[in-house]
Amino acid sequence: MKKYGFGVDIGGTTCKLGLFETTGTLLEKxxxxxxxxxEGKNIxxxxxxxxxxxxxxxIIQEEDIEGIGIGLPGPVRRDGVVPTCVNLGWKNRNVGKEMEALMDGIKVKAANDANVAALGEMWQGGGRGCKNMVMVTLGTGVGCGIIIDGEIVPGSNGAGGEIGHITVNPHETIPCNCGRKGCLEQYASATGIARIAREHLAQKHESSLLEEIGEVSAKAVFDVYKDGDETAESIVEExxxxxxNALSNLACVLDPEVFVIGGGVSKAGKPLxxxxxKYYRQAAFSSCDSIRFALASLGNDAGMYGCVRLILE
Amino acid sequence: MKKYGFGVDIGGTTCKLGLFETTGTLLEKxxxxxxxxxEGKNIxxxxxxxxxxxxxxxIIQEEDIEGIGIGLPGPVRRDGVVPTCVNLGWKNRNVGKEMEALMDGIKVKAANDANVAALGEMWQGGGRGCKNMVMVTLGTGVGCGIIIDGEIVPGSNGAGGEIGHITVNPHETIPCNCGRKGCLEQYASATGIARIAREHLAQKHESSLLEEIGEVSAKAVFDVYKDGDETAESIVEExxxxxxNALSNLACVLDPEVFVIGGGVSKAGKPLxxxxxKYYRQAAFSSCDSIRFALASLGNDAGMYGCVRLILE
Structure with a gap:
């Protein structure tokens, strides 16, 4: 194994770059x-x-670099081809091959950003020591990266780990961004929690600390939840x-060692x-009792870590 | 690759043995x-x-045998250890190592029977040509084997692919064999279909061909369904x-190339x-539109085929 690796997490606005030792230490970002x-041709x-x-x-030579891992906000096929990436303007680009040519033959691998974030958390974060892991990212939407035996599960159409679009409520009347109704993302994302909060506030007659905060956000809900506010409690329980319950169903399918919870909403920490x-344990299939829960620990750097892990395979 | 392989599918009553060419041809069973x-010590x-x-x-020599694959009715860890197998009376047996010693060092691999059946269908059956596949076995219960990138997903507790215990109806009052309520198995197994049928018959006032058959079974339901019986139609629709719908949720997680449907109930064939x-297409996440459906084609031999595929890795 060579000494260094680069992790490159490409976002729609900025690219995060990291120089790592292949042992897992982030030297500089x-x-x-x-x-x-x-069409993103300069990226x-x-x-x-x-x-x-x-x-x-x-003063690092090419021969000291194991490779460059790239994460990007779209589906990446196993052969390194990105069929389409709306946020970057890309269509049918072989990112691996193009980057290898630009970097004088240094090995390059590319994968979806949610999936490399999961790989990063497995390597040096909340899932450290595990090879079978599901990372759930609670942000604007609900993202997910699935790792089986140390490898990302990208899916045959790049839809592996799209658990945000599992139907959890067939009776929902409001549509999800995907056009269907009752998706997990409509309840478990930051946006979803804020929506549940607005519904609870509209129905309740008791006053709530939440109303005093002004803008109802997932963060506000968890802030007053920690203070023992009853309305916040009912929102968080929902x-x-x-x-x-959704994760207890996922456990029957994948039976991972650990669920790692990340994303902006997860900043609420241990109470979340x-x-x-608590609800997972109530619902879980008995064989899946031992599955652990952990918080993600690498924050926005998870993607870069995962990119480097990608090239170590 | 050597010329021959053995597939051994151990059941609670009989062991199915097959001599294969490693190209995939079953020579004799x-x-x-x-x-x-x-405690099953002679098995x-x-x-x-x-x-x-x-x-x-x-007249086959040891040096012409690539290996022996074994499927058995219980969880098998990645290291070949069977923690417990109730149907065989086994506890903490390293099946791979023990069998290798008995067979003078010929390579042996072991896996769960539902999982090797999936591997067999991927190799020479309904999922031929695919490397990402979910096989759903509709029998007394609902079994499942998940294949990702050509490899079985056993799960960290051997519960990988236990989709029969996904909760599909949180309002169910009758318990499943697992002790929980509303599991997929309670509706989609042979037993489950017969139960739905009895409920529909009890509620209906019109006469049904189904009543004339006597014992209400999944087979009887599909037999009269093909004849256009309305009650059978409502049972099959449910x-x-x-x-x-459950498979549309699974697609958001695993995004396989194909769902292969096997087991006794699948003998109903294309109408099933x-x-x-039809319901999958109505519910599916758009990225998963292209996932195909196929019938299993190896019947009770699927396990033996998969055992041989196991040793070719």
Whole structure:
């Protein structure tokens, strides 16, 4: 194994770049803007230029680099082809091959950003020591990365781990962004929790600390939940029941060692984890009793970590 | 690759043994009784004796055998250890190692029977040509084997693919064999379909061909369904809606290339497949539109095929 690796997490606005030791230590991280003009044709060359400057600055030779891992916000096929990536303007690009050419033959691998984040958490984060893991990212939507025997499950259409679109409520009348109704994402994302909160506030007659905060957000709900507010409690119970039950179904399918919960909503920490786990335990199939719950620990760096892990295979 | 392989599918009553060419051709199959007395201590030696006799009879040398694959009715850990197998009376047996010793060092691999059946269908059956597949076995219960990138997903507790215990109806009052309520198995197994049928018959006032048959079974339901009986139609629609919706949720998780439907109930053939697929298509997440449905085609031999595929890895 060579000494260094680069992790490159491409987002729609900025690219996060990291220089790592292949043992798992992040040595340095920096960002460059993502230039999405002209169908994103400069993105890879901008990244290559920045990586080469870093190699020069740190006096690192090509032969000391194990490879470059790339995460990007769209589906990536097993052969490295990105059929389409709306946020970057890409269509039918072989990211691996193109980047290898730009980096003078250094090995490059690419994968979906939610999946590399899961791989990063398995390697150096909340799922450390596990090879079978489901990472659930509670952000604007509900993302998920599935790792089986140390490998990402991308799915045959790039839809592996799209658990945000599991139907959890067939009676829902409001449509999800995907056009269907009753998706997990409509209840367990930041947006979903805020919606549940507004519904509870509209129905309740008692006053709630939540009303005093003004804008009803997932963060606000968990803030007053920790203070023991009853309305917040009923909101969190509804959210946790839906997510805990969905994960108990997922356990019957994948039987992972651990569920790692990440994303902005997970900043609520242990009270959130405890609430979800309570409902999971009530619902779980007996063989899946021992599955653990953990919080993600790498924050926004998880993707970069996972990119480096990707090239170590 | 050597020329021959043995597939051994151990059941609670009989062991199915098959001599295969490693290209995938079943040359000969036979059965021996499973001796479960004395905590099943003779099972492996009985099998070894039978395999050696076959080698002698067919004049096959050890060096022409790639290996022996074993399927058994219980969880098998990745290291080949069977923690417990109630039907065989086994506890903490390393089946791979024990069998290798009995067979003079020929390579042996073991896995759960539902999982090897899925592997068999992927290799030479309904999922031929695919590497990402979910096989659903509709029998007394609902079994499932998940294959990702050509490999079985056993789960960290051997509960990978236990989709029969996904909760599909949180309002169910009758308990499942697992002790929980509303499991997929309670509606989509042979037993489940018969139960739905009895409920429909009790509620209906019109006469049904089904009543004339006497014993209400899944087979009887599909027989009169094909004849256009209205009560059977409503029963099949209920079954197909529950299974089709559950598979649409599974698609958001695993995104396989194909769902292969097997087991006794699947003998109803294309009318069953069409009914399930109709509800799947109505519910599916758009990225998973292209997932195909196929009938299993190897019947009771699927396990033996999968055992041989197991040793080719």
């Amino acid at each position: 920096w960002e460059i803007p993502t230039d999405t003009s002209n 890879l060359s901008d990244i290559a230029k920045s990586l080469k400057e870093k190699m020069e600055e740190q 959210f946790a029941s839906i997510l805990g 984890l405890d609430a979800v786990e | 036979w059965e021996i009784p499973t001796d479960t007395s004395n 492996l030696s009985d099998i070894a004796k039978s395999l050696k006799e076959k080698m002698e009879e067919q 079954f197909a809606s529950i299974l089709g 497949l069409d009914a399930v697929e």
